[in-house]
Amino acid sequence: MDRRLKRAILAVAGSGKTTLLVNSVSLNKRCLLLTYTDNNADNIRKAIIQRFGCIPDNVMVSTWFSFVFCFLVKPFRVENCPPIRWMLFPKPNEVPRYARGFERFVSKEGGIYHCRSFEFVKQYIGEKKILNRISRFFDAVFIDEAQDFGGYDFDFIEMLGKADFSVTLAGDFFQHTYDTSHDGNKNQSLHSDLEKYRKQVGKYYELDEISLAESHRCPPEVCLFITEKLGISIKSACSACGCEPQLLESKTAADEVISNDSIQKLFYNNAPKYNCNAMNWGACKGLSFDCVCVVLNKTTYNLYKQDRLSELNQVTKNKFYVACSRTRGQLIFLPDSLVVST
Amino acid sequence: METYIKAIHLINFRKFTDATITVNSGMNIFVGDNGAGKSSILQAIDLALSGSATRVLSYGFDNLMNVETIEKWKKAPQLDTLPKTIIELILEMTDSPKNQYFHGEQHYGAAPTAAYGIKMVCEPNPDQMEELSEAIRSEQCNTFPFSFYFVSFSTFSNAAYTGFKKPVKSKFIDNACTNTTKALRNIVTDTYQNVFGERERAQNEHNFARHLNQFSLPQMAKERGLVVSAELEDLLDIRESGISLSNRGEGAINIAKTESTLVRDSGTSSVVIIEEPENHLSPVGLRKLVNHINRETAGRQLFIATHSSYITTRLGLKHAFFVGDTVKSFNDLNEDTANFFMRAPNDNLLQFILAKKVVLVEGAAEYILMDEFILQITGRKSDELGIWILSLNNLSFQRYFELANKLGIKVAAIRDNDKKTSDWYRDCVDEAKKVFVDSDLKRYTFEVCLYSDNKNTLSKIFASKQDPLAYMLANKAEAALLILKSNEKLVVPSYIQEAIRWIVG
Numbered sequence: 001m002d003r004r005l006k007r008a009i010l011a012v013a014g015s016g017k018t019t020l021l022v023n024s025v026s027l028n029k030r031c032l033l034l035t036y037t038d039n040n041a042d043n044i045r046k047a048i049i050q051r052f053g054c055i056p057d058n059v060m061v062s063t064w065f066s067f068v069f070c071f072l073v074k075p076f077r078v079e080n081c082p083p084i085r086w087m088l089f090p091k092p093n094e095v096p097r098y099a100r101g102f103e104r105f106v107s108k109e110g111g112i113y114h115c116r117s118f119e120f121v122k123q124y125i126g127e128k129k130i131l132n133r134i135s136r137f138f139d140a141v142f143i144d145e146a147q148d149f150g151g152y153d154f155d156f157i158e159m160l161g162k163a164d165f166s167v168t169l170a171g172d173f174f175q176h177t178y179d180t181s182h183d184g185n186k187n188q189s190l191h192s193d194l195e196k197y198r199k200q201v202g203k204y205y206e207l208d209e210i211s212l213a214e215s216h217r218c219p220p221e222v223c224l225f226i227t228e229k230l231g232i233s234i235k236s237a238c239s240a241c242g243c244e245p246q247l248l249e250s251k252t253a254a255d256e257v258i259s260n261d262s263i264q265k266l267f268y269n270n271a272p273k274y275n276c277n278a279m280n281w282g283a284c285k286g287l288s289f290d291c292v293c294v295v296l297n298k299t300t301y302n303l304y305k306q307d308r309l310s311e312l313n314q315v316t317k318n319k320f321y322v323a324c325s326r327t328r329g330q331l332i333f334l335p336d337s338l339v340v341s342t
Numbered sequence: 343m344e345t346y347i348k349a350i351h352l353i354n355f356r357k358f359t360d361a362t363i364t365v366n367s368g369m370n371i372f373v374g375d376n377g378a379g380k381s382s383i384l385q386a387i388d389l390a391l392s393g394s395a396t397r398v399l400s401y402g403f404d405n406l407m408n409v410e411t412i413e414k415w416k417k418a419p420q421l422d423t424l425p426k427t428i429i430e431l432i433l434e435m436t437d438s439p440k441n442q443y444f445h446g447e448q449h450y451g452a453a454p455t456a457a458y459g460i461k462m463v464c465e466p467n468p469d470q471m472e473e474l475s476e477a478i479r480s481e482q483c484n485t486f487p488f489s490f491y492f493v494s495f496s497t498f499s500n501a502a503y504t505g506f507k508k509p510v511k512s513k514f515i516d517n518a519c520t521n522t523t524k525a526l527r528n529i530v531t532d533t534y535q536n537v538f539g540e541r542e543r544a545q546n547e548h549n550f551a552r553h554l555n556q557f558s559l560p561q562m563a564k565e566r567g568l569v570v571s572a573e574l575e576d577l578l579d580i581r582e583s584g585i586s587l588s589n590r591g592e593g594a595i596n597i598a599k600t601e602s603t604l605v606r607d608s609g610t611s612s613v614v615i616i617e618e619p620e621n622h623l624s625p626v627g628l629r630k631l632v633n634h635i636n637r638e639t640a641g642r643q644l645f646i647a648t649h650s651s652y653i654t655t656r657l658g659l660k661h662a663f664f665v666g667d668t669v670k671s672f673n674d675l676n677e678d679t680a681n682f683f684m685r686a687p688n689d690n691l692l693q694f695i696l697a698k699k700v701v702l703v704e705g706a707a708e709y710i711l712m713d714e715f716i717l718q719i720t721g722r723k724s725d726e727l728g729i730w731i732l733s734l735n736n737l738s739f740q741r742y743f744e745l746a747n748k749l750g751i752k753v754a755a756i757r758d759n760d761k762k763t764s765d766w767y768r769d770c771v772d773e774a775k776k777v778f779v780d781s782d783l784k785r786y787t788f789e790v791c792l793y794s795d796n797k798n799t800l801s802k803i804f805a806s807k808q809d810p811l812a813y814m815l816a817n818k819a820e821a822a823l824l825i826l827k828s829n830e831k832l833v834v835p836s837y838i839q840e841a842i843r844w845i846v847g
Contacts, residue, residue: 074446137439
C-alpha cells in the first residue's frame with residue numbers, strides 16, 4: 001500500500017460510496033473512517049460489522065466533530081487555554097463575532113464552538129502535531145461525504161493532502177447541502193461551482209470521476225429525470241423500473257400515498273409535523289428506500305410545473321437532488337397543499 | 343506482552359510528595375520497613391486501574407493525601423494553593439486505533455510529550471469554588487476542606503476512564519487480611535468465574551432462580567412479608583474433603599487465593615498485585631507459592647510487596663525495589679550478585695537491606711560476642727544505635743558491599759587477615775564501606791586475637807581445657823557462648839574496637 005496515495009472520488013448518488021469505502025478497509029492496515037452525520041457513521045459501522053462481524057481493533061469510525069474534539073482537542077495541552085469541557089453547536093449568529101484570543105473559540109463555561117474547533121486545533125496545536133498523531137494510529141484515512149467539509153474544516157482536507165498516510169475522499173459535489181463549519185467568509189465560495197471545487201481538491205488529490213459515476217440505486221428513469229430537469233449528470237447501472245417519475249395532483253391519490261407506509265415521504269422541512277412515514281430532505285442523505293414520494297413546497301412546485309427546476313437555488317437544489325435520488329424504484333411528487341399537517 | 347505499566351507517578355499520595363517509579367514489565371518486588379510505602383505503591387496501581395470513585399471514597403481523601411502537604415497548606419491556607427493528590431500510571435501500548443483513547447499530553451509530567459497512560463486526580467471540585475473559598479475564609483482552617491474534594495479518572499487523552507475499558511486486566515490479592523468474610527467470598531467468586539463463562543453463569547443463575555421459585559414458605563411468612571431471596575454466587579462454597587474453605591487455615595486460604603488468581607486468564611496480559619504473599623505460610627507453603635508464582639508469571643506483570651528474604655531472592659533480587667525515603671531499583675545490579683543472593687542462604691538479606699548501619703562478621707563466634715563488644719565500647723546496645731550485625735558464614739562480603747553502595751548503607755566488615763597483607767580488599771572500600779583486619783599477620787584469626795589479648799581471663803573461663811586456644815579454634819560457637827555466660831569482661835581486639843568506633847561515629 002502506498003502511504004502517500006491521495007485520492008478524491010467524485011461520486012453520484014447511490015453509486016455505492018459506503019460500500020467502496022468499507023471494501024477498502026482491511027485487517028492489515030489501521031483505518032480511520034470519518035463522516036459528517038451520525039446517521040452515516042452508523043451506516044458505515046453497520047457495513048463494517050456486516051463485513052467483519054464486529055468493528056475490528058484496527059478500525060475506527062467517527063463523526064467529524066467527535067473526532068476533532070476527542071482526538072485532536074482533548075489530548076493536547078494548550079498553554080494558558082481555559083479548560084475545554086465539551087463542544088457547543090451554536091447557530092452561526094450565536095458565535096461571538098469579534099471575540100479575540102481563546103474567547104473566539106471557547107465559551108465561558110468551557111464549550112468549544114464546533115465551527116471553529118478545527119481552526120483552534122490548527123492554530124494552537126499545529127499541523128505537525130495533528131498529522132503526527134493521526135499518522136501514529138492510522139495508515140489510511142477515508143472521508144465519506146467529503147463535500148460537506150466546508151469553512152475551516154476544508155483546511156483539514158487540504159492538510160491531509162500533505163500527510164504521510166493514504167487518504168481517500170469520497171463525496172458527491174451536488175449532495176453538498178450544508179457546511180460542517182460555516183463561519184464568516186472562510187472557504188465560502190468553494191462550493192459555488194463544481195469546476196472550482198475540482199481545482200481546489202485537485203491540488204493535492206488525484207481526482208477519480210469514474211469509479212463512482214454510476215448509480216446502483218436509482219433506476220434509469222429517475223437518473224434521466226435528474227439529469228434533464230436538474231442539470232446534474234447521473235447515470236444508472238440498474239435496470240429500468242418501468243415507471244416514470246410522476247406528479248400526483250388528486251386528493252384521493254395523495255391520501256393513498258400518505259397512508260401507505262411502504263412509501264417514504266420526504267419533506268422540505270418540518271417532517272415531524274406530518275402524521276406519516278416522513279423525513280426531511282436534508283436528513284435522508286445516505287439512506288435508500290424502495291419507493292419515495294418527494295413532497296414539493298410552493299416554490300419547488302411552481303418551478304416543477306414550469307419545468308424550471310434547474311433554477312432552484314444551489315442549496316435547495318442539492319437537497320432536492322438528495323431527496324429524489326433516495327429511491328430504488330418509483331419516484332412520486334406531491335404538492336404540499338395536498339398534505340395535511342398536524 | 344503488549345500492554346504493561348512502565349512507570350508510576352505519585353503526587354501527594356500517602357507518604358510520597360512527588361515520586362516516579364519506573365517499573366519492570368514482568369516481576370516487581372517491593373521491600374522496605376513497615377510504613378515505608380510498599381503497600382501504598384500497590385494500592386496506587388490498584389486504585390488507578392479500578393477507575394472507581396467509590397473505592398477512593400471508601401478509603402477517604404484524608405487517608406490518601408500526604409500528611410505533610412496538608413499541614414503545610416494549613417499554615418498558609420489559600421484557595422489556589424489547595425493541593426491535589428495524583429496517581430498516574432504510564433503505560434506501554436501498541437499504536438493501535440483502539441489505544442488512541444489512552445494516548446496524549448494530558449498528564450502531570452513537566453514536558454508536554456505524548457504518552458500512554460491513565461490518571462486519578464483528587465482535587466477541589468471546580469463547581470464548588472465559591473462555597474470552598476467561603477469555607478476557607480470563615481474557618482481557622484484546622485479542618486482541611488476534604489468535603490469539597492472530588493475524584494476523577496481520565497486517560498492521557500483526557501477521556502473519562504471508568505474501568506470498563508481497562509488497558510490491562512488487573513487483580514489485587516491482599517493477603518494481609520485473609521480472614522474476612524469478604525476475602526473468602528472473593529476467592530469463591532473468582533473460582534466460580536474461572537470455571538464458568540458469562541453465558542454459562544447466566545444460565546446457572548436462571549436455573550437456580552427457577553428452583554428457588556418452587557420453594558415457598560408457609561402462609562404465615564407471607565403475611566409478614568417474608569420471602570426467600572438469594573443470589574447463587576452468594577451461596578457458593580468451596581470444599582476440600584468435605585471441609586469448607588472458611589474452616590481451613592489461613593495459610594491454605596492464602597495459597598488458594600494466589601493460585602486461583604494466577605491460574606485465571608493465563609495467556610492474556612494482566613497485572614497481578616500481591617500484598618505480603620508470605621503471610622500465614624510455613625516455609626514449605628512459601629516454597630510452593632514461590633514456585634507457583636515463578637511458573638505462572640509468563641505474560642504477566644506482577645507487583646509484590648513482601649517482608650520475606652526468601653521471596654525477594656528467589657523471585658530475583660534484580661526485580662526488587664527498596665522503598666525507603668526514596669524508591670530505589672535493583673535493576674542495574676550485577677547479574678552475578680543477583681544470582682549469588684538467589685543461591686545463597688538468604689535469611690538475612692532483608693535485614694541487611696533495611697538497615698542503616700551494618701557490621702558484617704566472619705562467623706558465629708564474632709556474631710555471638712559482637713553485641714557485648716559494642717556495649718562495652720560505646721555503653722549502648724546495638725539496636726539502640728541502629729546497627730545490624732550479620733554473620734557472613736564464609737560468604738563474600740563484596741556482594742553485600744555492592745548492595746550497600748546502591749542503598750547508601752554504612753558497612754564495616756570485620757575479617758580475619760588469614761595471614762595475608764591488607765592489599766586484597768583495597769579496591770572495594772570507600773568512606774561508607776570499610777574492612778577491618780588485624781595488621782599483625784601472626785594474629786591470623788579472631789580466636790587467636792582474642793586469646794592473645796585475654797590470656798588470663800580465657801584461661802580462667804576454659805580452665806577445664808588443656809589448651810584453651812585449641813579448644814576455641816575447634817569449637818568456635820560453643821566457646822563464644824561460654825565466654826558470654828561467664829560474664830567476664832574481655833579486652834576487645836583493637837581492629838574490632840576500631841570498627842565499632844567507626845560504625846558508630
